[in-house]
Amino acid sequence: MIGLVQRVSEARVTVDGAVLGEIGHGLLVLVCAEPADTPAHAARMVDKLLKLRIFSDDAGKMNRSVVDVAGGLLIVSQFTLAADVSGGNRPSFTAAAGPDLGRQLYERVLALARERHPVVACGVFGADMRVALVNDGPVTIPLRIT
Template sequence: MLALVQRVSQARVEVAGRVTGQIGAGLLVFVCAEPVDDEAIADKLVAKLLKLRIFSDGAGKMNRSVVDTQGGLLIVSQFTLAADVAGGNRPSFSAAAPPELGRRLYERVVATALQLHAPVGCGEFGADMQVHLVNDGPVTIPITLRA
């Protein structure tokens, strides 16, 4: 499973002009399932997100998690994280999971996050989304998890 995590001071997702999810300070997480991924990997991603220490402590060091700061999670599906441009200038997305698996695992990530943390917002799988964010730092971290 692939994820791109951005520490934000605020973020929101809109679909067709309506807000589907928004948070204040926290993590904006773009998620892409791969064909070999399963529910265990989705759960592992949520656990990693909740423990990832990328918020500053009193000494200014990245030592606090989104749980520690009571920040939000905004989870957005993004199959383009699996883009392969090695063969030319037009990306191939064959490394992304098929839509049915991608949807199931994205929904698992959102459901698990909702069970373990608040607040949690989300995008809409397969939709044309506009993502608005203020990256705090900037801090952007790619995550790759394998079975």
């Protein structure tokens, strides 16, 4: 499972002009399932997101998690994280999970996050979304859960 984590001061996702998910400070997480991924990968992704220490402590060091700072999670499906451009200029997405598995694992990530964290917003799987964010830092961290 692939994730791209951005520490944000605010983020929102809209579909057809309607805001569907929005957070203040926290993490915007783009998530992509791969064909070999399982619900265990989704669980490890949520564990990592909740424990990732990328918020500043009182000394200015990245030493606090989204839980520690009572931040939000905005989780958005993003199959293009699996893009392969090694064969030319048009990306191939064959490394991404198919729609059924992708949806199942994305929904598993959301369910686990909601069980363990009080502020979780999301986009719509497979929708044409607009994501707006203010990257704080900027801090952007790629994750690969194996």
